[in-house]
Amino acid sequence: MTDPSTRLPHLSRTGHAAHCRRCLAGLPASQTDIDASRLALAFYCIGSLDLLGVLEEQVSVQERDSWREWLWEQQTRGKYGSGFRPSPFMTAKHLSSVSQLDIGYTDYDTPHIIMTYTALLSLAVLRDDSSRLDRSGLLAFLRACQREDGSFSTVPGSNESDLRTLYCAFAISSMLNDWSGVDLTRAISFIGTCRTYEGGYGQSPFCEAQGGTTYIAVASLQLASTASDGSEYLTPSQRQSTIRWLVRNQDISGGFCGRTGKDADACYCFWCGAALKALAAFLGRCQFKYGGISKAPGENPGPSIPHYLSLAALSMYPLGLEDTEANADSWKFEPLDPLLNAKEETTSWIRKYIPGTSI
Numbered sequence: 001m002t003d004p005s006t007r008l009p010h011l012s013r014t015g016h017a018a019h020c021r022r023c024l025a026g027l028p029a030s031q032t033d034i035d036a037s038r039l040a041l042a043f044y045c046i047g048s049l050d051l052l053g054v055l056e057e058q059v060s061v062q063e064r065d066s067w068r069e070w071l072w073e074q075q076t077r078g079k080y081g082s083g084f085r086p087s088p089f090m091t092a093k094h095l096s097s098v099s100q101l102d103i104g105y106t107d108y109d110t111p112h113i114i115m116t117y118t119a120l121l122s123l124a125v126l127r128d129d130s131s132r133l134d135r136s137g138l139l140a141f142l143r144a145c146q147r148e149d150g151s152f153s154t155v156p157g158s159n160e161s162d163l164r165t166l167y168c169a170f171a172i173s174s175m176l177n178d179w180s181g182v183d184l185t186r187a188i189s190f191i192g193t194c195r196t197y198e199g200g201y202g203q204s205p206f207c208e209a210q211g212g213t214t215y216i217a218v219a220s221l222q223l224a225s226t227a228s229d230g231s232e233y234l235t236p237s238q239r240q241s242t243i244r245w246l247v248r249n250q251d252i253s254g255g256f257c258g259r260t261g262k263d264a265d266a267c268y269c270f271w272c273g274a275a276l277k278a279l280a281a282f283l284g285r286c287q288f289k290y291g292g293i294s295k296a297p298g299e300n301p302g303p304s305i306p307h308y309l310s311l312a313a314l315s316m317y318p319l320g321l322e323d324t325e326a327n328a329d330s331w332k333f334e335p336l337d338p339l340l341n342a343k344e345e346t347t348s349w350i351r352k353y354i355p356g357t358s359i
Helices: 013-025 029-051 061-073 113-125 135-145 163-176 184-193 211-227 236-248 267-271 277-285 305-316 344-353
Strands: 075-078 081-084
Touching: 013 029, 013 305, 029 061, 029 113, 029 305, 061 075, 061 113, 081 113, 081 135, 113 135, 113 163, 113 344, 135 163, 163 184, 163 211, 184 211, 211 236, 267 305, 277 305
Parallel strands: none
Antiparallel strands: 075 081
8 A cells, every 4th residue: 555545544543432432421512412312422432432442441340330320211111112212301300219211201202213223232332131121112112103104203203204213113123033013014115215216215205315324225124134034125136226326426535425426424434335445544534633533534523423433334344454564453343233233242242132031
């Protein structure tokens, strides 16, 4: 790798881990809007520490235990079943010793399907045995979120629904190893309505194809295939068309564009993905000097998504560097399961503990 544009810099694993710890400890006033999505933030930070291989090394047992307890405090039960709320920002502080799960939720702090997905992943990363998971209530919650067109709302009764929430419902069902909370036929039909002429998938019917929603559609169809005895939901020509669209979205910079004709973005190195050293060089240029990975070179890193997904892309596509190459050790990661978006070791933990002995 003699070309300066593709030479890999040192991956600042220590700095990136410190960035995650700072985000978990507290965020500046400019990030107030994230308060309503703290479970997602927790997953991206805890997941990043796990991908970097420093979770047990840099975080004490007591601190990991406190994170687990906080996550379980967000599990709640009510008329729509049970799941995890986005954060305690809408929850009054009860003075009694009764748990939040026993108190129940109102129509204003119901469980959220995306946050429930991230909570389950976070608990698995923290190696919780899920003995406190209300599995039957979670299946009831999924049923309450599915709409007539086969899509899933973020919370029961909401009009906000797209492929993201459908993927979360599929991922949760896969983790539980129980698909009784999903009408699979209607859900698969909804995915088909989101496919575009280019071969990609939009967030909703008639929307422009995007890298993120294309990943979500493909991953959802693969998860559904495992639940239906290996059924194939894409024809060979459809599969080839999707691959061609994804490949064409690689930019000259080495990164990937989220949509046709747009600038490259670090997030889409995961969403679109390719095992290319030029891709890694692009991610290397997205590093911030104080830690964290931004979505484009020269920008400040956010507290969550680009940072985690950049590391996930590197975990999913090993670079195959020789040990003698400069900075090679800093770019080595354990393998990632692309369907659930977690380390393969974490996925094995999920398959062992989240289904439980009975539903």
